[in-house]
Amino acid sequence: MVRYHIVTLGCAKNVADSERIGRVLGAGAHHEVAAPDAADVIIVNTCGFIDAAKEESVDTIVELAAGKRAGQRLVVAGCLTALHGAELRADVPEIDAVFGAEDWAGIGAWAQTIEPLRLDAQRYDVPETSxxxxxxxxxxxxxxxxxxxxxxxxxxxxxxxxxxxxxxxxxxxxxxxxxxxxxxxxxxxxxxxxxxxxxxxxxxxxxxxxxxxxxxxxxxxxxxxxxxxxxxxxxxxxxxxxxxxxxxxxxxxxxxxxxxxxxxxxxxxxxxxxxxxxxxxxxxxxxxxxxxxxxxxxxxxxxxxxxxxxxxxxxxxxxxxxxxxxxxxxxxxxxxxxxxxxxxxxxxxxxxxxxxxxxxxxxxxALLGREIDVLVESAGPERTGGAEISIGRSYRDAPEVDGLVLLRGAFPPGAFVRARVTETLAYDVVAEPVDVEAAVSRRG
Ligand code: SF4
The missing domain is CATH 3.80.30.20 (tm_1862 like domain)
Structure with missing residues (x-):
């Protein structure tokens, strides 16, 4: 059983790929840790979409390579490896393995061959929430x-x-x-x-x-x-x-x-x-x-x-x-x-x-006064002017790229709250709860 940490760069598609890598490793009884420091294996899931993204991926690899501890392994996976895998390995000798995009099975099989590091009790990290x-x-x-x-x-x-x-x-x-x-x-x-x-x-x-x-x-x-x-x-x-x-x-x-x-x-x-x-x-x-x-x-x-x-x-x-x-x-x-x-x-x-x-x-x-369903993503309290606010999204907002709903009150992540829009900003809206876990109407 090795402790692994995945650094994900790039877009939502890469987030999905990292989750897939995590599942393959989890199936091999390996265990995710929240910090690279506590990991036996650090996996960088790279992005190669534009030059700026490539640069960010390379900088991340170089930084992690510089901080690598004895016995720790550094693995590079994802988009960038298709065109630049060999180059990366030659330029950053601290890289232990390179896997092409979608080579989940390869990463899983390779992880089975790794000897876990001996870490002292203080360095052991709690698993990240799934x-x-x-x-x-x-x-x-x-x-x-x-x-x-x-x-x-x-x-x-x-x-x-x-x-x-x-x-x-x-x-x-x-x-x-x-x-x-x-x-x-x-x-x-x-x-x-x-x-x-x-x-x-x-x-x-x-x-x-x-x-x-x-x-x-x-x-x-x-x-x-x-x-x-x-x-x-x-x-x-x-x-x-x-x-x-x-x-x-x-x-x-x-x-x-x-x-x-x-x-x-x-x-x-x-x-x-x-x-x-x-x-x-x-x-x-x-x-x-x-x-x-x-x-x-x-x-x-x-x-x-x-x-x-x-x-x-x-x-x-x-x-x-x-x-x-x-x-x-x-x-x-x-x-x-x-x-x-x-x-x-x-x-x-x-x-x-x-x-x-x-x-x-x-x-x-146009949403002012209308009722919408809000999916709560982070619970309150985030105190804004003394009021508790939960952060959520309506059907109009995709995660990470669109606006937010600032919902008055503290609600747990994952709750659906029916709420009335009381204030609108350029991208976000403020809403007052009307009903928690009401029948979800996707029409908002
Ligand atoms: S070639 Fe690139 S930009 Fe064009 S549709 Fe395919 S992924 Fe999108």
Whole structure:
């Protein structure tokens, strides 16, 4: 039995991968500890999505390598290893093993060969709360991607789409439900392409139907990372019909000017995007639509950027994220002509987020006086002006990326509280409890 500690970098998909590594190690009777210092094995689950993320992963590895104790093992796993595993091993000799993305079994088998360190009693650490004990959990349904976006190296790192069999996903959802999880967030590089490699058409709606029936006690199932061309009327109709699929979708659009989308090798059809959003809003009138954009893509002109701004205003997205284009050396876009100056990118990012914030403020204001269901994530008391506040989310907020509900009173994590919105901010809202654990209405 070895004590392991996992450092997770990157996005929600990596969080899901780390949980998977934890389960494989747990099945081998290994035991998670909260601090690297107390671990026999430190695992860094890296991210390689953009150069800044790669840098953060490398810095973390180097820092942990420098603090490594005699006999301790340092393992590197995840996205970065696909393209840079050998390089990392050569540059950081303290690394004991490198495992490619998704090589859970390899890590598990390797861990069985490790002799635990002899630690004195004071250094022994308490196990971390199981990931599944949190109210919300990520469930990765597929990995890899078939799209050719010029700024992205995911297909190079993770390969083409490969979907998990529905039976495995359902077993995992049942395990999470049994552990008390109240929200399951489905993640993938492109969740809406689920099942295509298994010969399915509209695989995601079919999977949602099975999941909804398999875990009726999980009030919220949420879909992240949809791809514009893959959101079908059947998906909208299925989401609207299933009682525990929240009316929320995250569709990264990346840009709105068709000329930029063409250069990005993304679907360059804003009419189709408008129709898709209309279909979703018609099927689920309260749906919260989240999207993300990239500004400062090579060659982006002021006119193209203005087109994007106008689109953000017109579409009134509930949630918007905006990144500046970050060239990844292995991607075609990094070598495209007319790279945009950093200060221009940052200025455009600021301008876009100002518009997004105005829209979000208006949409939030419409909630004033309305009742919503709040999933409590952290219990009070957090004293704000003497009042106890619990932090939670409504169906409109995905974990980690969207707004929060500041709920008056102290409630335990995992509780659903029916609450009335009494104040609205740009992204967050303040709410007063009306009823605890009332029948959860996903319409909020
Ligand atoms: S759809 Fe997403 S993951 Fe796939 S290539 Fe494009 S940006 Fe990368």
């Amino acid at each position: 990931a599944a004990a949190r109210p919300s959990a990520y469930l990765k349904i597929s990995d890899g991607c078939n799209a050719p976006c010029t700024f992205c190296i995911i297909p190079k790192m993770k390969g083409r789409l490969h979907s998990a069999p529905a039976g495995d996903i359902i077993a995992e959802a049942r395990r999470l439900a049994a552990a008390g999880v109240r929200e399951i967030v489905l993640v993938a590089q492109d969740s809406t392409d689920y099942g295509r490699d298994l010969g399915q058409i509209d695989g995601l709606p079919a999977l949602l139907e099975q999941l909804s029936a398999a875990v009726p006690g999980v009030p919220w199932l949420r879909v992240m990372y949809a791809y514009p061309g893959h959101v079908t009327p059947r998906l909208a109709e299925t989401m609207a019909r299933l009682p525990n699929v929240v009316p929320y979708i995250d569709v990264p659009l990346q840009h709105a000017a068709e000329s930029v989308l063409r250069r990005m090798k993304r679907p360059a059809n804003t009419r189709m995007v408008r129709e898709m959003i209309d279909t979703l809003r018609a099927a689920m009138p309260g749906i919260a639509v989240r999207t993300t954009f990239i500004v400062g893509y090579p060659g982006e002109t002021e006119d193209e950027f203005r087109e994007l701004l106008a689109f953000v205003r017109e579409m009134a997205f509930d949630r918007v994220g905006c990144f500046t284009f970050s060239p990844q050396s292995e991607s075609p876009a990094a070598h495209a002509p007319d790279q945009v100056a950093e200060r221009v990118k940052r200025r455009r990012q600021r301008r876009l987020m100002e518009v997004a914030q105005q829209v979000s403020t208006i949409r939030n204001r």
